[in-house]
Amino acid sequence: METNHNEIIKQIENNNNILLYKQDLYKTYTNLKKQYQSIYISTPKKGKVAFQQILNKTSNKKDTKNKTISQIIEDIKQNTKHTKTIIYINNFEQLTRRELENYKELIQQENIQFIANINEDKEFIDNQLLDNFIILNKEEYQNNRSQSININNTILLLLSFLILLLFLRIQLSPLRYIISGLWFTLLMYRTIYYLTK
Numbered sequence: 001m002e003t004n005h006n007e008i009i010k011q012i013e014n015n016n017n018i019l020l021y022k023q024d025l026y027k028t029y030t031n032l033k034k035q036y037q038s039i040y041i042s043t044p045k046k047g048k049v050a051f052q053q054i055l056n057k058t059s060n061k062k063d064t065k066n067k068t069i070s071q072i073i074e075d076i077k078q079n080t081k082h083t084k085t086i087i088y089i090n091n092f093e094q095l096t097r098r099e100l101e102n103y104k105e106l107i108q109q110e111n112i113q114f115i116a117n118i119n120e121d122k123e124f125i126d127n128q129l130l131d132n133f134i135i136l137n138k139e140e141y142q143n144n145r146s147q148s149i150n151i152n153n154t155i156l157l158l159l160s161f162l163i164l165l166l167f168l169r170i171q172l173s174p175l176r177y178i179i180s181g182l183w184f185t186l187l188m189y190r191t192i193y194y195l196t197k
Contacts, residue, residue, distance in 0.1 A: 005031055008115065010135050012036070012086065017107065017114040019133035025117035032086070044095040044103065049077065051102065058085060059124045069102055078113045082146045092116035095125050107132050 006147045008028065009101045013020050019029075039057045041050045058079035067075070087106070095103065106112050107129070116133065124130060 004102045017133045019135045020117040029088045036086045038086045043091040093118045
C-alpha cells in the first residue's frame with residue numbers, strides 16, 4: 001500500500017521523523033524534494049560518502065576529502081541551523097554499528113528530519129533509535145516484521161537443537177575419538193598457521 005504524501009507532509013510540519021515500511025522512497029523523495037532542502041541516500045552502508053552527500057547539499061564548499069566524519073557532521077549541524085533539511089534514507093535496516101552513533105547525532109538536530117524506509121524483515125541494530133520515528137504504515141510493519149523475525153529465531157533454535165543431538169550421538173559412539181582427533185588437529189594447524197604467517 002502506497003503511503004499518502006499528505007500524511008508525510010503533515011508529519012514533516014510537526015517536526016517528526018518518519019519511518020516507512022517497504023515503500024518506494026525514491027518516488028516520495030522526487031515528489032517532495034522541491035518543498036524542502038532534501039537529500040536522498042540509497043543505503044546507510046555508504047558510510048562517509050553519505051555524510052559527504054549531506055554536507056554538499058547543505059553547503060557551497062565541496063572539499064570534504066580531508067575531513068573526518070565527525071568534522072563533516074559538525075559542518076552539517078552548522079549549515080542546517082536555520083534551514084529545514086529532510087534526509088531520505090532507503091534500506092534503513094542495513095544500518096550498522098559503525099554508522100549508528102553518527103545518525104543518532106544527526107537525528108537530535110532540530111532542523112534535520114529523517115524519512116527512512118525499511119525494506120527487509122531483519123532485526124534492527126538499535127530499536128531505541130526507532131523510537132524517534134513515527135511509523136506511518138504501522139500495522140503492516142508490526143505484523144510482517146514480527147512474524148518474519150520470530151520465524152528466523154525458531155529456525156535457528158531448531159537447527160541448534162539438531163546440532164546438539166548430532167553432537168551427542170557422535171560422542172556416544174566410537175567415532176568420538178576420530179572427531180576429537182580431527183578437531184584437535186584442526187585447532188593445532190590453525191594456531192601454527194597464524195604463528196608462522
